[in-house]
């Protein structure tokens with residue numbers, strides 16, 4: 600199994616009390632599989648993605664990536680595994696302001712040791728970014744920045760692609776194109792895709808759908 604969450608719990612401190620967000624979340628995701636995660640605003644979807652990526656630690660439970668429990672690794676080992684195996688598309692695009700679009704897109708692929716220029720060129724063309732490559736993120740629209748963040752994630756050929764509302768700022772046609780590229784990565788490389796979405800259309804294109812409600816999956 601590529602990704603396995605086993606009885607994951609997470610709560611956050613809110614002044615005096617602890618607010619439970621995830622209360623025993625378990626699921627598996629195999630290589631080449633796609634999964635949509637839906638749930639109301641504030642239900643913990645982003646928290647779940649951050650835990651699945653090893654960015655955040657659960658209070659309890661296991662997070663296995665190809666059998667390795669991320670929760671038992673030290674920070675350095677976890678960061679290293681994340682760099683080489685996982686790409687995360689955040690709601691905030693987290694582009695590096697001092698780097699051009701081209702450098703932003705190439706950066707993660709180089710870190711992962713997989714800077715395949717043909718692959719990157721194809722993604723850039725498919726996402727309609729060819730004319731933006733020498734610009735800096737501040738000169739791009741929100742939707743263009745979002746596509747750069749997606750291109751950066753896909754460029755690294757991750758084994759696990761985690762995407763938090765990746766088409767939120769895009770019109771329907773562009774969103775469709777972005778989704779096509781994600782599905783292409785899954786088909787071409789056997790990556791697994793976990794996508795947080797409010798869109799029924801997008802959720803419907805995934806192999807499976809899970810809904811997060813009151814800290815549990817249904």
Ligand SMILES: Nc1ncnc2c1ncn2[C@@H]1O[C@H](COP(=O)(O)OP(=O)(O)OP(=O)(O)O)[C@@H](O)[C@H]1O
Pocket residue numbers: 611612620638639640641642643644645646647
């Ligand atoms: N670092 C944090 N510290 C304190 N509380 C947090 C933290 N991160 C998230 N929360 C709380 O945990 C709950 C779940 O947040 P999360 O962002 O995971 O929800 P979400 O389902 O992704 O929401 P949305 O769809 O609005 O993005 C919220 O009540 C939020 O306020």
